[in-house]
Amino acid sequence: MTISSFDPRTQIVSVTDEAGAFLIEMQQRHPNEIIRFSTKKAGCSGFAYTLDFVAAAESSDIQVEPLAGLSIFVDNASLPMIKGTEIDLEILGLNRQIKYNNPNVTGECGCGESFSVS
Helix, strand or coil: CCEECCCCCCEEEECCCHHHHHEEEEEEECCCCEEEEEEECCCEEEEEEEEEEEEECCCEEEEEEEEEEEEEEEHHHHHHHCCCCCCCCEECEEEEHHHHHHECCCCCCCCCCCCCEE
């Protein structure tokens, strides 16, 4: 596991203030777990994001601290697909939903559940 510091030229992921506050709040509900960001094969476009609370990081994960008080472990194998992604929070009425702004996406399925990259 490696720890990276912020460098806008090589930033792995960023988190908006709203998403950061939400993730910190959620992490307080899971005090013995960490946040892990990765992808999995899914949907009609190929891949889906996973942002999970897990017991431990994988040995190859990269730890990033996009905001003070927030650590996210990024799956190294998913890095080519998600590097540069901004994690945002979308508020629709009473619902809050994580949204991913990924500059690497070349296509998305119609329902928005999966994406593809070149």
